[in-house]
Amino acid sequence: MATRNKLSITLAAMALSTLFFASVATADEELRPLRKNQMTEEDQAPAMLEYQGKAPGAQQRITRNFAKQPPLIPHSIEGFRIDSQVNICLACHDRPSYKAAKAPKIGDSHYRDREGKELKHISMGRYNCNQCHVPQADAQPLVGNTFQAVKMK
Ligand code: HEC
Ligand code: HEC
Structure with a gap:
């Protein structure tokens, strides 16, 4: 008798789990993520944007939309290495180099640690x-929004 009970409990559990997974599968089909398709389907995400950037100085800057916004990069960064050995950005934007490179100097905030202490070098x-x-690119928003730039003096 005990074995039969065990068996029916196991069967009931199996039936329940089938139901559960079936309902998860249906929910899955209804879910439409931003990429507009499921992982298992052929990718329908928009094609990667060919970055429109040109060499430094050859392109208009896009104005900032609010105070403390990290400015967009107004030039191509194709092949610009940033790793433990090299940071090519520093070669043009760091304090010792920006004048010769005729590039904007890295923000002063970047030379402070988290406690606000002044550093000789850029903060890690x-x-x-x-x-x-991020570089400027004509990337359309994935979802509509009504954001308006903050008016700055
Ligand atoms: C060969 C020199 C050079 C290199 C390397 C370089 N930049 Fe620049 N960058 C410039 C110049 C010149 C400008 C100014 C361009 C202009 O205003 O038209 C600029 C502008 C910028 C600005 C805009 C600043 C502002 O106030 O609007 C940002 C941000 C920036 N660069 C980030 C980067 C980052 C991040 C890297 C590395 C991935 C990098 N740059 C590498 C020369 C360089
Ligand atoms: C944690 C975010 C963050 C990182 C990482 C960062 N920045 Fe910035 N950057 C900002 C913000 C925010 C601003 C605008 C406010 C400010 O100047 O602090 C800015 C401003 C700038 C400016 C304009 C400065 C000015 O006076 O208008 C330049 C140039 C710049 N960053 C270059 C760089 C470079 C090059 C690196 C890498 C070596 C870098 N930033 C790393 C957030 C960041």
Whole structure:
């Protein structure tokens, strides 16, 4: 008797789990992520944008939309290395180099540590430039929004 009970409990559990997974599958089909298709389907994401950037200085800057916005990069960064050995951005934007490169100097905030203490060199928290600065590209928003730039003096 005990074995039969066990068996029916197992069967019931199996039936329940089938139901559960079936319902998950249906929910999955209804879910339409931003890429507009499921992982298992052929990728329908928009094609990668060919970056429109040109050499430094050859392109208009896009004005900032709010105070403290990391400015967009107004030039191509194709092949610009940032790793533990080299940070090519520093070669043009760091304090010792920006004048010769005729490039804007890295923000003073980048030469302070988290406690606000002045540093001789750029803070390591700012080393990975592309974490905050992105190149300009004509990328349409994936979802509509009504954002308006903050009026700045
Ligand atoms: C060969 C020199 C050179 C290199 C290397 C370089 N830049 Fe620039 N960058 C410039 C120049 C010159 C400008 C100014 C261009 C202009 O205003 O038209 C500029 C502008 C910028 C600006 C805009 C600043 C503002 O106030 O609007 C940002 C941000 C920037 N660069 C980030 C980067 C990052 C990040 C890297 C590395 C991935 C990098 N740059 C590598 C020369 C360089
Ligand atoms: C954690 C985010 C972050 C990282 C990482 C970062 N920046 Fe910035 N950057 C900002 C913000 C925010 C601003 C605008 C406000 C300011 O100047 O602090 C800015 C401003 C700038 C400016 C304009 C300065 C000015 O006076 O108008 C330049 C040039 C710049 N960054 C270059 C770089 C370079 C080159 C690197 C990498 C070595 C880098 N940034 C890393 C966030 C970042």
